[in-house]
Amino acid sequence: xxxxxxxxxxxxxxxxxxxxxxxxxxxxxxxxxxxxxxxxxxxxxxxxxxxxxxxxxxxxxxxxxxxxxxxxxxxxxxxxxxxxxxxxxxxxxxxxxxxxxxxxxxxxxxxxxxx
Amino acid sequence: xxxxxxxxxxxxxxxxxxxxxxxxxxxxxxxxxxxxxxxxxxxxxxxxxxxxxxxxxxxxxxxxxxxxxxxxxxxxxxxxxxxxxxxxxxxxxxxxxxxxxxxxxxxxxxxxx
Numbered sequence: 001x002x003x004x005x006x007x008x009x010x011x012x013x014x015x016x017x018x019x020x021x022x023x024x025x026x027x028x029x030x031x032x033x034x035x036x037x038x039x040x041x042x043x044x045x046x047x048x049x050x051x052x053x054x055x056x057x058x059x060x061x062x063x064x065x066x067x068x069x070x071x072x073x074x075x076x077x078x079x080x081x082x083x084x085x086x087x088x089x090x091x092x093x094x095x096x097x098x099x100x101x102x103x104x105x106x107x108x109x110x111x112x113x114x115x
Numbered sequence: 116x117x118x119x120x121x122x123x124x125x126x127x128x129x130x131x132x133x134x135x136x137x138x139x140x141x142x143x144x145x146x147x148x149x150x151x152x153x154x155x156x157x158x159x160x161x162x163x164x165x166x167x168x169x170x171x172x173x174x175x176x177x178x179x180x181x182x183x184x185x186x187x188x189x190x191x192x193x194x195x196x197x198x199x200x201x202x203x204x205x206x207x208x209x210x211x212x213x214x215x216x217x218x219x220x221x222x223x224x225x226x227x228x
Binding site for chain 1: 117121147151156157158159160161164204206213214215216217218219220221
């Protein structure tokens, strides 16, 4: 079975541009997570969806960030406008249930560089 | 505010020896802990977990120890192999949450021949 799929794998953009990251969770999984990894802060949870509904977006850094999950097989994370400090690796993860014992399966990540 | 801390950014160990990775947490309410392993250009993968009702969990070469009074957990890899070279993330969770994980910053392990 295919794992979590993320696109693009790499993105280079200029400050002020809109960036859209895409994620396809594992089929049958009903929980989806967006994370950001930086050298300084490690892995930070940005937002969590359960059954396509945002449950916890307390990690979204500011209004420039938005996430959607229009259906069970697709989610987007948008940054508008992008800034150099947004440069990081963004991971999407999915799990099959609700709760701490449900293993989260991570995608390969999108490496974003904002110039 | 980092509630899960991995104070050693890197660790170098010889093949066949033991690797010990450490993790400290500040929130005494955390009751479930996990270790994830990450290779370059890949996402993290689940390695091993432990509930707060236990102080040790073992899976093959990997053992996680939990010291609740010290708010400390460690991952032992015995014996270390070159394929263990990766970044290891410690994570913690609350049982009354939806499974939100708080991750540490990671420890880069290099296993040398």
